[in-house]
Amino acid sequence: MIRVLMLIFLSWVVIGLKGQTVIKGQISNENDGKALNGISITVKEKNALGVFAFTSTDLNGKYHLNFSSKADSLLIVVSGLNIQRQSMLLSNTSQVRNFSVTTEAIKLKEIKVTPPRIRQLNDTLNYLTDTFIDQNDRTIGDALRKMPGILVKEDGSILYNNKPISKFYIEGKDLLQGRYGIATNNVAAKDVVMVQVLENHQPIKVLKDKEFKEEAAINLKLKDSAKGVLTANAQLGTGAAPMLYHNELSAMYFDKNKQHMDTYKGNNTGNEVSKELQSYYASDKTTKEGSSLNLQSPGQPEISQKRYLFNRANMATVNQLWATKNDLQVTANLSYLNDRQDRESASRSVYYLPADSLLTVEETLAATEQINYLEGTLQLNANKDKYYLDNTLKFTGKWNQAEGKVFNDEQLFQKLNKPSFRLANTFNTLKNYAHATWRFYAYQGYESNPQVLKIKPLLYPDLFENSAAYGFMKQSLDQESFRSLNKVTYSLNAKAFKQNYSIGFNANLQQFRSALQGLSEGGSLSKMVDSLRNDLSWNTYELFVSPDYTYSKNKLRATLQLPLVYNYLDRNDRLNRSSTATKKVFFNPSFLLRYELSLLWNVSFRANFGNELGDLANGFTGYVLQSYRNLLRNESALPERKSQVYQLDLAYRQPIHEVFLNLSASYFRNTANLMYGYDYEGIRSLKRTYELPNINDGYVWSGIFSKGIDAIASTIRLEMEYNHSNASQISQGLVFDFQNDQYSIKPAIVSKIQKWASLSYAYQYSKSVNKIVQGDDHFKPISRIIQRGQLSFFPLKSWTVNLAMEHFYNNSISGASKSMKFADLATKYTYKRVEFNLEYNNVFNVKEYASALYNELSTYYTTYNLRPAQVLLKVRFKIK
Numbered sequence: 001m002i003r004v005l006m007l008i009f010l011s012w013v014v015i016g017l018k019g020q021t022v023i024k025g026q027i028s029n030e031n032d033g034k035a036l037n038g039i040s041i042t043v044k045e046k047n048a049l050g051v052f053a054f055t056s057t058d059l060n061g062k063y064h065l066n067f068s069s070k071a072d073s074l075l076i077v078v079s080g081l082n083i084q085r086q087s088m089l090l091s092n093t094s095q096v097r098n099f100s101v102t103t104e105a106i107k108l109k110e111i112k113v114t115p116p117r118i119r120q121l122n123d124t125l126n127y128l129t130d131t132f133i134d135q136n137d138r139t140i141g142d143a144l145r146k147m148p149g150i151l152v153k154e155d156g157s158i159l160y161n162n163k164p165i166s167k168f169y170i171e172g173k174d175l176l177q178g179r180y181g182i183a184t185n186n187v188a189a190k191d192v193v194m195v196q197v198l199e200n201h202q203p204i205k206v207l208k209d210k211e212f213k214e215e216a217a218i219n220l221k222l223k224d225s226a227k228g229v230l231t232a233n234a235q236l237g238t239g240a241a242p243m244l245y246h247n248e249l250s251a252m253y254f255d256k257n258k259q260h261m262d263t264y265k266g267n268n269t270g271n272e273v274s275k276e277l278q279s280y281y282a283s284d285k286t287t288k289e290g291s292s293l294n295l296q297s298p299g300q301p302e303i304s305q306k307r308y309l310f311n312r313a314n315m316a317t318v319n320q321l322w323a324t325k326n327d328l329q330v331t332a333n334l335s336y337l338n339d340r341q342d343r344e345s346a347s348r349s350v351y352y353l354p355a356d357s358l359l360t361v362e363e364t365l366a367a368t369e370q371i372n373y374l375e376g377t378l379q380l381n382a383n384k385d386k387y388y389l390d391n392t393l394k395f396t397g398k399w400n401q402a403e404g405k406v407f408n409d410e411q412l413f414q415k416l417n418k419p420s421f422r423l424a425n426t427f428n429t430l431k432n433y434a435h436a437t438w439r440f441y442a443y444q445g446y447e448s449n450p451q452v453l454k455i456k457p458l459l460y461p462d463l464f465e466n467s468a469a470y471g472f473m474k475q476s477l478d479q480e481s482f483r484s485l486n487k488v489t490y491s492l493n494a495k496a497f498k499q500n501y502s503i504g505f506n507a508n509l510q511q512f513r514s515a516l517q518g519l520s521e522g523g524s525l526s527k528m529v530d531s532l533r534n535d536l537s538w539n540t541y542e543l544f545v546s547p548d549y550t551y552s553k554n555k556l557r558a559t560l561q562l563p564l565v566y567n568y569l570d571r572n573d574r575l576n577r578s579s580t581a582t583k584k585v586f587f588n589p590s591f592l593l594r595y596e597l598s599l600l601w602n603v604s605f606r607a608n609f610g611n612e613l614g615d616l617a618n619g620f621t622g623y624v625l626q627s628y629r630n631l632l633r634n635e636s637a638l639p640e641r642k643s644q645v646y647q648l649d650l651a652y653r654q655p656i657h658e659v660f661l662n663l664s665a666s667y668f669r670n671t672a673n674l675m676y677g678y679d680y681e682g683i684r685s686l687k688r689t690y691e692l693p694n695i696n697d698g699y700v701w702s703g704i705f706s707k708g709i710d711a712i713a714s715t716i717r718l719e720m721e722y723n724h725s726n727a728s729q730i731s732q733g734l735v736f737d738f739q740n741d742q743y744s745i746k747p748a749i750v751s752k753i754q755k756w757a758s759l760s761y762a763y764q765y766s767k768s769v770n771k772i773v774q775g776d777d778h779f780k781p782i783s784r785i786i787q788r789g790q791l792s793f794f795p796l797k798s799w800t801v802n803l804a805m806e807h808f809y810n811n812s813i814s815g816a817s818k819s820m821k822f823a824d825l826a827t828k829y830t831y832k833r834v835e836f837n838l839e840y841n842n843v844f845n846v847k848e849y850a851s852a853l854y855n856e857l858s859t860y861y862t863t864y865n866l867r868p869a870q871v872l873l874k875v876r877f878k879i880k
Contacts, residue, residue, distance in 0.1 A: 020066060020067070020068055020094075021065075021066075021067055021068065021069060021074075021092055021093065021094050022064070022065065022066050022094040023043070023065045023076065023090070023094065023095055023096075023097055024062070024063060024064045024065065024096055024097075025062070025063060025096050025097040025098040025099065026057075026060070026061045026062050026063070026098050026099075027039045027041075027057050027061045027063065027078060027098070027099050027101060028061055028098070028099075028100055028101075029100070029101065029103065030100040030101060030102050031102070031103070033100075034061075035057070035059075035060050035061025035062075036057060036061050036080070036083070036101065037056075037057050037058060037059045037060070037061060038056055038057060038080060038081075039056060039057045039061070039063075039078060039079070039080040039083065039101070040054065040055075040056050040078070040079050040080055041054065041055055041056065041057070041063050041065065041076065041077070041078055042054040042076070042077045042079075043065055043067060043074055043075070043076050043077075044074070044075055044077075045069065045071045045074060045075070046071070046073055046074070046075050046089065052067055052069065053065050053066075053067035069092055071092055072091065072092055073089055073090065073091055073092060074089070074090050074091075074092050075087060075088070075089055075090075076088050076090055076097070078099050078101060080101075082103050082104065083101045083102065083103055083104065084101060084102045084103075084104050086099060086101060115128065116128075116656065116710070117131040117132065117658065117708060117710055118148075118655045118656070118658055118708065119655070120655040120656070123198065123199040123200055123201075124196055124197065124198055124199070125149070125196065125197040125199065125655050126194045126195075126196055126221075127147050127150075127194055127195040127196075127197070128193070128194055129143050129189055129192045129193060129194055129195060130190075130193075131710075131713070132146045132147055132713075132715075133146070133189050133190075134752055134758050134792070134794070135794055135797065135800055136758060136792045136794075136800050136802065136828075137189050138188065138189065139184060139185055139186060139187060139188065139189055140183065140184055140187045140188070140189045140192050140195070140220060141181075141184030141185055142189060143189045143192070143195070144158065144184060144195065145750070146715050146750045147195065147708075147715065148658045148659070148660055148706040148707055148708040148715050148717075149161055149197070149653060149658075149660035149706055150195075150197070150218075151704070151706075151717075152184070155275065155278070156181040156184065156185075156275045156276070156278065156280070157280040158180070158184075158218065158280070160197055160199075160216040160218070161216075161651055161653060161660050161661075161662045161704075162651075162662035162664070162702075162704045163214065163215060163216070163662075164215065164280065164282065165215060165216055165217055165218050165280075166201060166203070166213065166215035166216070166217055166281070166282070167198075167201060167203055167217035167218070167281075168180035168183065168217065168218050168219075168280075169217065169218065169219040169220065170183060170187070170219075170220045170222070170254060170259065171219075171220065171221065171222055171227070171254055171256075171259070172219060173259055173321055173323065173329065174203075174331070175259045175261060175319055175321045175331065176261070176319055176333070177279065177281075177331065177333055177377055177379065177392075178279030178280055178281035178283075178284055179276065179277055179278065179279050179280075179317075179333070179335075180218075180280065181275050181276035181277075181278065181280075182261065182263060182276045182277075182317055182319070183220070183261075185276055186250050186252075186261070186263055187220065187252070188226075190223075191222055191223055191225070191226035191231075192220050192221065192222055192223070192226075193221050193222065193223045194221045195218060195219075195220060195221075196218065196219040196220075196221055197216050197217075197218060198216060198217040198218070198219060199216045200212065200213055200214065200215075200216070201213055201215065201216055201217035203217070203383075204383065204388050204430065205383050205384060205385050205388065206384075206385070206386065206387065206388045206430040206431070206432050206437060207388075207430070207437070208385075210437065210491065210493050210498060211498075211550075212550070212552060212557055212559075212594075214594070214604070222254055226254065227254055227255060227256075228253075228254075228255045229253070230251065230252070230253045230260075230880055231251070231252050231253075231878070231880060232249075232250065232251040232252075232878070232879035232880040233248075233249075233250050233876065233877070233878050233879060234247075234248065234249045234250075234876070234877055234879055235247060235248040235249075235874055235875065235876040235877075236874070236875050237267070237269075237837075237872055237873065237874035237875070238872070238873060239269070239839075239870055239871050239872030239873060240870065240871055241868050241869060241870045241871070244267075244268055244269050244870060244872055245266065245267060245268060245269075246266075246267040246268075246269050246271065246872060246874055247264075247265070247266045247267070248263075248264065248265050248266075248876075249262075249263070249264040250262065250263045250264070256323070257322065257323045257324065257325075258321065258322055258323070259319075259320070259321040260319070260320050260321075261317075261319045262316075262317065262318050262319070263276075263315075263316065263317045264314075264315070264316045265313070265314075265315050265316075266313060266314040266315070267311070267313055268310075268311055268312045268313070269306065269870070269872060270305060270306035270307070270308070270309040270310070270311060270867055271305075271306060271309075271311075271313075272305050272309060272311070272313075273313050273315040273337070273339075274313070274315065274337050274339065274371075274373070276315070276317070277315070277317070277335050277337060277373070277375065292418070292449070292451060292477075292626075293416060293418065293451045293452075293453040293475060293477055293624075293625075293626055293627070294416070294453075294626055294627045295367055295369075295402045295403075295404055295414050295416045295453075295627065296363075296365060296367075296404070296406055296414065296627045296628055296629060297343060297365055297367035297369075297402070297404055298343040298344065298345035298347075298365050298367065298862065298864060299345075299862065301849055301851045301862070301864050302784070302786065302808075302851065303806070303808060303822075303849055304806065304822075306841070306867070307822065307842070307846075307849065307866050307867060308343070308849065308864050308865070308866050308867065309341065309343075309867075310341065310342040310343065310867065311339055311340065311341050311342075312339065312340040313337070313338070313339040313340075314337070314338045314339070315335070315336065315337045315338075315339075316335070316336050317333070317334065317335045317336075318332075318333070318334045318335075319331075319332075319333050319334075320332045320333075326382075326384075327382060327383050327384050328380075328381070328382045329380075329381050329382075329383075330378075330379065330380055330381075331377070331378075331379040331381070332376075332377070332378050332379075333375075333376065333377040334375070334376045334377075335373070335374070335375045335376075336373065336374050336375075337371060337372070337373040337374075338371065338372055338373075339369075339370075339371040340368065340369070340370050340371070341368070341369045341371070342366075342367070342368050343365075343366070343367050343368075343864075343865075344364075344365065344366045344367075344864070344865040345364070345365050345862050345863060345864045345865065346362075346363070346364045346365075346862070346863045347361075347362070347363055347364075347365065347860065347861065347862040347863070348360060348361070348362045348860075348861040348862075349361045349362075349858060349859070349860050349861075350858065350859045350860075350861075351680065351731070351858050359680050361408070361629075362408060363406055363407060363408040364406070364407040364408075365404060365405075365406055365407075366404055366405045367402060367403070367404030367405075367414075368402065368403055368404065369400065369401070369402040370400065370401045370402070371398075371400050372398065372399040372400065373396075373397070373398050373399075373400075374395075374396070374397045374398075375394070375395065375396045375397075376394070376395045377392060377393070377394045377395075378392070378393045378394075379391070379392040379393075380392075385432070386431070386432045387429075387430070387431055387432065388428070388429060388430040388431075389428075389429045390426070390427070390428045390429070391425070391426070391427050391428075392425070392426045393424075393425050394422075394423075394424050394425075394426075395422070395423050396420070396421070396422040396423075397419075397420070397421050397422075398418070398419060398420040398421075399419050400417075400418045400419065400420075401415075401416065401417050401418070402414075402415070402416045402418070403415040403416070406628065410457070412455065412456065412457070412459075412628055413454075413455070413456040414453070414454070414455055414628060415453070415454045416451070416452070416453045416454075417451065417452045418449075418451045419449070419450060419451075420447070420448070420449045421447065421448045421449075422445065422446070422447040422448075423445065423446050423447075424443065424444065424445035424446070425443070425444050425445070426442070426443045427440075427441070427442045427443075428440070428441045428442075435492065435493055435494075436490065436491060436492055436493060437489075437490075437491040437493060438488075438489070438490060438491075439487075439488070439489040439490075439491070440487070440488050440489075441485070441486070441487045441488075441489075441504075442484075442485070442486050442487075443483070443484070443485040443486075444482075444483070444484050445482070445483045445484075446480075446481070446482050446483075447479075447480070447481050447482075447483075448478075448479070448480050449477075449478070449479040449480075450476075450477070450478045450479075451476070451477045451478070452474065452475070452476050452477075453474070453475040453477075453625060453627075454472050454473070454474050454475075454519065455472065455473040455475075455625070455628045456471055456472045456473075457471055457472070458470050458471060458472060458473050458518055459473060459628060460473070460631065463516070463529070463531075463532060463623070464517075464518040464526050464529075465526065465527060465529075466526070467518060467526075469518070469520055469526075470518030470519055470520050470526055471519070471520060471521055472518070472519035472520070472521075473516065473517075473518060473519065473625060474516070474517050474518070474519040474525065475514070475515075475516050475624065475625040476514060476515050476517075477512075477513070477514040477624065478511075478512075478513045478514070479510065479511065479512055479513075479616075480510070480511045481508065481509065481510040481511070482507075482508075482509045483506075483507070483508045483509075484505075484506065484507045484508075485504070485506050486504055486505050486506065487502055487503070487504035488502065488503055488504065489501065489502040490502075496551060496552060496553040497549070497550070497551055498549070498550040498551075498552070499547070499548075499549055499550075500546075500547070500548045500549075500550075501545075501546075501547050502544075502545070502546040502547075502548075502563075503544070503545050503546075504542075504543075504544050504546070505541075505542065505543055505544075506540075506541070506542040506544075507539070507540070507541050507542075508539070508540040509537070509539045509540075510537065510538040510539065510540075510616050511536075511537055511538075512534055512535075512536050512537075512538060512616055512619075512620060513534060513535050514533065514534040514620065514622065514624050515528055515532065515533045515534075516532040516533075516622075516623055516624065516625050517532070530575050530576075530622065531622055531623060532622055532623050533575060533622045534575070534620040534621070534622040534624065535573070535574045535575050536571065536572060536573045536574060536575075536619065536620065537570070537571070537572045537574075538569075538570075538571055538615075538616040538619055539569070539570045539571075539572075540567065540568070540569050540570075540613075541567070541568040541569075541570075542565055542566065542567055542568075543565070543566045543568075544563055544564060544565040544566065545563070545564050546561060546562065546563035546564070547561075547562050548560060548561035548562065555595055555596035555597075556593075556594075556595050556596075557592075557593070557594045557595075558591075558592065558593045558594075559591070559592040559593075560589070560590075560591050561589060561590045561591075562587075562589050563587075563588050563589070564585070564586075564587055565585070565586045565587075565588060565611075566583075566584075566585050567582075567583065567584040567585070567586060567613060568581065568582070568583055569581070569582040569583075569584075569613055569638075571619060573621070575622070576621075582613065582638060584611075584613065584640075586611035586612075587609075587611070588608075588609055588610050588611060589609050590606070590607065590608045590609065591605075591606065591607045592604065592605070592606045593605045593606070600652055600653065600654050601650070601651070601652050602650075602651050603648070603649065603650050603651075604648075604649045604651075605646075605647070605648050605649075606645075606646070606647050607644075607645070607646050607647075608643075608644070608645045609642075609643070609644055610642070610643040610644075611640070611641070611642050611643075612640075612641050612643075613638060613639070613640055614638050614639035614640070614641075614674075618634055618638070618639050619634060619638070620633065620634055621633055621634055621635070630687070631686055631687075632686075632687040633687065634687075634689055635688065635689040637673065637674065637691055639672060639673060639674045640672065640673050641670060641671070641672045642670070642671045642672075643668070643669070643670045643671075644667075644668065644669045644670075645666065645667070645668045646666060646667045646668075647664065647665070647666040647667075648664070648665045648666070649662065649663070649664045650662070650663045650664075651663075657707075658707060658708030658709070658710065658715075659706075659707050659708075660704075660705070660706045660707075661703070661704070661705050661706075662703065662704050663702075663703045664700070664701070664702045664703070665699070665700070665701050665702075666699060666700045667697070667698075667699045668697060668698060668699070668700075669695065669696075669697040670695070670696045670697065671693065671694070671695050671696075672693070672694055672696075673691065673693055674689055674690065674691060674692070675689075675690045675692045675694050675728060675729070675730055675735070676688065676689055676690070676729075676730065677690060677729060677730025677731055677732075677733065678730075678731060679732055679733070680731075680732065688730065688733075690730060692730075692735070694728050695726075695728075696725070696726065696727040696728070697725070697726055698723065698724050698725030698726060699723075699724055700721065700722070700723050700724075701720075701721065701722045702719075702720065702721040702722075703718075703719070703720045703721075704717070704718070704719045704720075705717070705718045706718075709751075712751060712752070712753075713751065713752035714749060714750065714751035714752065715749070715750045715751075716747070716748070716749045717746075717747070717748045717749070718745075718746070718747045718748075719744075719745070719746040719747075719748075720744070720745050720746075721742075721743070721744045722741075722742070722743050722744075723740075723741070723742040723743075724739070724740070724741050724742075725739070725740050726738075726739050727740075736772055736773075736774065737772070737773040737774060738770060738771060738772050738773060739770070739771045739773060740768065740769070740770050740771075741767075741768070741769045741771075742766065742767070742768050742769075743765075743766065743767045744764065744765065744766040744767075745764070745765050745766075746762065746763065746764040746765075747762070747763055748760075748761065748762035748763070749761055749762075755794065756793060756794050756795065757791070757792060757793050757794065758791075758792045758794075759789070759790070759791055759792070760788075760789065760790045761787075761788070761789040761790075762786075762787070762788045762789070763785075763786075763787050764784075764785070764786040764787075765783070765784070765785050766783070766784045767781055767782070767783045767784075768781065768782045768853070769781045779859060780812060781811075782810065782811065782812045782852055782853065783809075783810070783811045783812075784808075784809065784810050784811075785807070785808070785809040786806075786807070786808055786809075787805075787806065787807040787808075788804075788805070788806050788807075789804070789805050789806075790802060790803065790804040790805075791803045791804075798829060798830040798831065799827070799828070799829050799830075800827065800828040800829075801826075801827045802824075802825070802826040802827070802828075803823075803824075803825060804823065804824040804825075804826075805821065805822070805823050805824075806821065806822040806823075807819070807820070807821050807822075808820045808821075808822075808849070810850065810851060810852055812852035812859075812861070813850045813851070813852060813861070817848065817849070817850035817863070818850075820846060820849060820850075821844060821846075822842060822843075822844065822846055823842075823843040823844055824839065824840065824841045824842070824843065825839070825840040825843060826838065826839040826840070833877055833878045834875065834876070834877045835875070835876040835877070836873070836874075836875055837872075837873070837874040837875075837876065838871075838872075838873050838874075839871070839872045839873075839874070840869070840870075840871050841867075841869065841870050841871075841872070842866070842867060842868065842869045842870065843869060844869075845868055845869040846866055847865065847866055847868065848863050848864065848865060848866060849863070849864045849866055850862070850863045850864075851864075
């Protein structure tokens with residue numbers, strides 16, 4: 001039996017061996033006969049798709065194939081890098097087959113690699129400018145509006161992931177000192193290779209890795225063709241209805257050690273050029289405006305400014321920066337604005353009074369303001385690893401005049417002169433040592449604000465002796481102030497735990513003089529009355545110590561600040577021959593916690609507690625006519641306020657997928673010892689002060705999401721906010737508690753549909769609800785819808801056609817004005833270095849716009865006169 005099984009097994013082996021085909025051989029170079037290794041040899045049946053055997057040559061060029069196939073013939077293929085492909089039809093038998101092959105160069109097909117629109121390198125995001133723009137975009141501001149994660153607001157300020165940027169650079173240099181609207185509205189998008197977002201940007205090298213910053217900065221990286229080259233561009237524009245002009249001139253030069261940027265803009269087309277002169281840096285917004293006189297004039301509606309602004313503006317800026325190799329740079333900036341603005345409106349103001357009664361004031365306003373503004377800045381800056389020095393000298397002068405007419409039951413004439421002058425110097429220096437850093441900061445500033453308001457006729461005859469002899473009221477007001485801020489900081493620098501100890505002294509010395517008098521046609525003034533005058537000094541001194549501690553390790557950062565402030569307020573009323581000294585000690589702690597949940601997510605929490613005394617605006621006791629409808633004076637004690645703010649932020653950004661998200665929740669609570677109310681005498685109001693402790697609190701929920709879609713060259717954005725607040729106000733001697741709720745949602749999209757078209761669209765819905773708590777009374781909710789869209793066509797590379805639409809809806813407006821539509825048409829054609837723009841604005845020739853809004857216990861309805869339909873031809877050309 002065993003022998004039989006052995007015979008069967010050997011038969012199977014013989015049959016199996018007989019079915020195996022072995023092909024072997026060697027592959028060599030036909031030119032020199034050298035063996036080739038790494039050459040592929042495959043075997044398949046003739047006309048078959050699948051390969052059933054393959055191998056490659058060894059170091060000696062030899063190969064060996066062992067396979068089983070029932071086919072009569074086989075196709076063997078020899079292929080490899082840099083050789084010509086060979087194939088041969090062989091019989092299905094074991095054999096030796098050698099091949100001689102010929103080498104050849106490989107011809108690769110052209111492969112186009114498209115880089116991502118956003119790239120990340122450590123804390124820097126690089127946005128490739130060309131991937132976000134189309135031929136309709138001219139300036140870098142147009143490109144920034146399309147970039148996910150970056151938001152350009154209506155006023156021109158820039159936010160990154162819902163937080164204001166701290167710096168704006170061009171090639172790493174801060175030429176414009178916060179007035180970056182000059183760059184966003186003048187630097188050509190085609191000259192910028194990338195926009196860099198510098199996250200957690202610390203601009204002072206001495207403080208790098210020592211002081212953490214949450215804010216981001218933006219840097220424009222220019223193309224090589226835009227560096228070291230002087231470029232100059234000009235625009236001439238003219239049009240009709242009425243006679244229009246719109247002219248521009250700019251010259252720019254950017255190099256490693258020198259930057260230069262000059263601009264001129266002039267128009268009467270409703271384009272507000274003064275926005276470019278505004279500084280958006282937080283450090284430039286610390287100075288508070290003093291008490292001032294105002295002209296009763298139309299406000300600003302929510303529609304595009306070009307619809308309602310009647311202007312005649314001329315603005316010029318000169319900006320120069322010089323840098324040396326040792327990190328020393330000098331920056332000089334000079335700006336001038338001359339503008340005349342005319343506005344007309346009809347308004348109806350409704351004030352809620354006790355016993356469910358209402359006071360309604362209807363008036364027609366016409367105002368003209370003449371603006372003259374001059375600003376100059378000179379900065380010396382040295383920014384090194386061990387040493388930092390910055391000294392900035394700044395001058396600001398305003399020569400503003402305004403006049404207007406008011407039509408209600410009688411006609412009133414108003415005229416206001418409101419000049420202002422400020423000279424300030426800021427000095428800041430830091431020095432690094434082995435384990436410590438010293439810092440000294442000093443700010444010295446002087447400001448003068450002389451103002452005169454004239455009203456005709458004389459509205460308050462009971463205030464003046466022999467009032468019939470005077471046809472005008474003249475309110476003069478003169479304020480002067482000197483402010484000094486000084487601080488010395490000693491910092492201990494450990495790896496994870498950092499300590500800062502600051503001591504400082506601040507002083508704010510103010511003089512306030514005012515007089516309200518009757519004025520005759522001949523120019524004579526009524527006798528001064530003490531109740532209509534003010535002459536006082538308001539001097540505030542602060543001495544403070546402020547330790548703060550920071551712990552930073554791995555993903556966690558925590559900062560605790562513990563400032564203790566001694567306040568000394570000296571009030572001297574020279575008219576009443578009284579002097580009062582107030583001494584207070586305030587503790588104003590703050591806490592910040594930030595945790596990196598992952599590379600994409602981070603969460604932060606902050607808490608701030610503050611105390612402050614009232615300022616000079618709360619201190620004068622003589623009457624001041626701030627406007628023809630507001631006669632104010634202060635009574636009772638000095639106001640004191642305490643504030644608490646808590647905020648939680650959750651942020652996400654995924655640059656590779658172009659996704660950015662920021663969610664925020666905050667709560668605020670303010671307490672005060674005084675309340676203010678108004679007593680109404682016809683259309684005029686008189687401010688009253690009451691010693692009543694009160695609380696104002698509320699919370700805000702907000703979120704912003706943006707996503708870039710590279711496949712269709714689009715960016716989508718969604719903004720949401722809910723705001724709830726509780727407050728109190730006194731009207732006609734009675735206290736009213738009221739609540740306000742505001743909702744808003746704003747989706748938007750910018751998309752390049754095809755090479756021949758692009759689309760932008762934004763929708764905004766907002767709702768405001770006011771409620772008086774005592775009577776459970778609700779004001780009628782105000783709902784508003786704003787839609788803006790633009791469709792652009794590109795029939796040729798040199799030709800663009802734009803169609804823009806705007807829609808505004810307000811449910812509180814009656815009649816046809818509840819829903820309003822605007823349309824604009826434009827076309828642009830480029831021939832060589834000349835660009836022709838033809839615009840047709842306000843196609844439907846809409847002449848009025850109506851709006852409604854709430855303000856505490858009041859509702860305001862306003863109708864604005866708008867610019868008519870107008871046609872404008874602009875020719876832009878490159879000078880150099």
